[in-house]
Amino acid sequence: MAVENEVLGAGRSAWLEKDRRYVWHGMVPYEAAQHPLHVVRGDGPYVFDVDGRKYLDAMSGLWCVNLGYSRRELAEAAYRQLTEMPYYPLTQTHSPAIELAERISTWLGGEYRVFFSNSGSEANEVAFKIARQYHAQRGEPHRWKIVSRYRAYHGNTMGALAASGQFDRKYRYEPLAPGFVHVPPPDCYRCPFGKQPATCALECARHVDDVMRWEVDATIAAVIAEPVITGGGVLVPPDGYLPKLREICDRHGALLIVDEVICGFGRTGAPFGHQRFGVCPDIVTMAKGITSGYLPLAATAVRSEIFDAAFATSEDYAHLRHVNTFGGHPASCAVGLATLDIMERENLVDRARTLGEVLAGELARLEDLPHVGDIRTFGLLAGVEMVEDRATRAPLAPDLVARVVAECKARGVIVGKNGDTTPGGNNVVTLCPPFVVSEGDIQHIVDVLRDAILSLS
Numbered sequence: 001m002a003v004e005n006e007v008l009g010a011g012r013s014a015w016l017e018k019d020r021r022y023v024w025h026g027m028v029p030y031e032a033a034q035h036p037l038h039v040v041r042g043d044g045p046y047v048f049d050v051d052g053r054k055y056l057d058a059m060s061g062l063w064c065v066n067l068g069y070s071r072r073e074l075a076e077a078a079y080r081q082l083t084e085m086p087y088y089p090l091t092q093t094h095s096p097a098i099e100l101a102e103r104i105s106t107w108l109g110g111e112y113r114v115f116f117s118n119s120g121s122e123a124n125e126v127a128f129k130i131a132r133q134y135h136a137q138r139g140e141p142h143r144w145k146i147v148s149r150y151r152a153y154h155g156n157t158m159g160a161l162a163a164s165g166q167f168d169r170k171y172r173y174e175p176l177a178p179g180f181v182h183v184p185p186p187d188c189y190r191c192p193f194g195k196q197p198a199t200c201a202l203e204c205a206r207h208v209d210d211v212m213r214w215e216v217d218a219t220i221a222a223v224i225a226e227p228v229i230t231g232g233g234v235l236v237p238p239d240g241y242l243p244k245l246r247e248i249c250d251r252h253g254a255l256l257i258v259d260e261v262i263c264g265f266g267r268t269g270a271p272f273g274h275q276r277f278g279v280c281p282d283i284v285t286m287a288k289g290i291t292s293g294y295l296p297l298a299a300t301a302v303r304s305e306i307f308d309a310a311f312a313t314s315e316d317y318a319h320l321r322h323v324n325t326f327g328g329h330p331a332s333c334a335v336g337l338a339t340l341d342i343m344e345r346e347n348l349v350d351r352a353r354t355l356g357e358v359l360a361g362e363l364a365r366l367e368d369l370p371h372v373g374d375i376r377t378f379g380l381l382a383g384v385e386m387v388e389d390r391a392t393r394a395p396l397a398p399d400l401v402a403r404v405v406a407e408c409k410a411r412g413v414i415v416g417k418n419g420d421t422t423p424g425g426n427n428v429v430t431l432c433p434p435f436v437v438s439e440g441d442i443q444h445i446v447d448v449l450r451d452a453i454l455s456l457s
């Protein structure tokens with residue numbers, strides 16, 4: 001790929017030779033892995049590569065560096081904690097974890113019990129265990145199935161991957177954990193039920209009701225859903241979708257797990273994405289933005305009533321038998337607290353909402369471009385679905401979508417591409433900029449994306 005080679009200065013760096021020899025890059029096909037972007041420094045929304053080139057990072061790394069790069073305050077919080085008390089396991093306790101659990105509960109707007117781990121995948125694994133154990137301890141041990149959506153991504157471990165609905169991530173790793181049932185996603189541009197949004201009566205949510213009955217609802221432990229399917233193509237559901245899932249879960253005795261790994265901590269213009277839909281989940285999983293990506297940390301927050309109803313007992317084996325050495329690491333929790341301090345002090349949730357409106361307004365300029373099929377935004381998140389032909393909506397060929405991404409990079413802007421390569425599902429250019437971009441940066445991102453799209457013609 002000529003553009004990519006030129007930008008990355010392939011071969012100019014001795015680093016690259018070593019990288020090719022020693023580092024294994026996941027999710028990147030072998031050829032593409034020969035030309036990684038070697039980032040050596042970051043500043044605000046910008047990153048700089050080993051050759052000194054500057055890029056506006058419109059993906060916040062991997063959807064996580066919400067506060068932008070090189071915030072000293074976050075580094076200092078980690079340093080202070082590491083010098084004072086670098087490690088102690090959460091089978092006992094420490095102050096940063098206590099404080100952060102309380103803050104998360106406040107951000108969630110209710111009383112939650114928080115279990116810490118290291119990654120979004122783990123946070124979801126923990127949620128599945130908790131859901132199954134909850135039912136077992138309330139006399140329904142056969143409730144073990146988890147319902148999730150095609151196109152969603154919930155992580156890379158055997159359970160979280162089983163919950164995910166993206167074929168290419170599973171292929172050659174199966175069999176995964178059993179007990180996961182998939183339903184079609186809310187995708188208003190390509191409705192799996194052939195409906196139109198104005199008259200669909202939320203068929204995609206209603207279908208979950210059918211599935212619960214077909215699977216026998218007494219076998220269903222939980223439904224897991226992101227507020228907006230992010231990595232699967234930024235699929236924004238109709239307003240009533242999540243409330244309807246909540247209602248269906250209640251009717252069938254299943255728990256509702258909301259995966260806020262990307263949508264949490266202000267990304268959607270609310271503290272958590274589900275709050276924009278007025279829904280109260282039973283379990284919320286989170287990672288990424290919790291430390292703005294500065295250190296690994298994740299959490300599974302469980303509504304207090306759920307905890308109290310099944311886990312606040314001295315009965316044998318009623319406690320959660322799950323521990324990880326580094327989950328809730330004191331330095332990560334300290335960075336999490338500093339992240340929330342900055343978010344609150346700089347009103348970054350409001351800023352993400354306002355900037356999200358700016359982004360939506362700017363992206364509207366792309367509506368009439370050839371190959372732009374659909375533009376979806378939600379807070380400071382966007383997906384531009386690329387098509388070969390606007391009338392047929394045939395997805396644009398994967399190499400052309402990759403070309404748009406590479407052309408943006410050649411122009412100094414990093415955009416993403418959805419990781420879902422389900423047939424017809426790998427054609428969405430994604431944007432997830434840090435909350436510290438300016439309105440001018442957003443205009444620039446959209447200008448560059450426009451030029452990149454036009455360069456295809």
Ligand code: PMP
Pocket residue numbers: 118119120121122124153154155156226230231259260261262287288
């Ligand atoms: N859930 C969602 C919605 C995600 O986007 C991701 C990661 N992109 C995960 C879970 C898994 O998180 P991690 O990579 O930290 O394991």
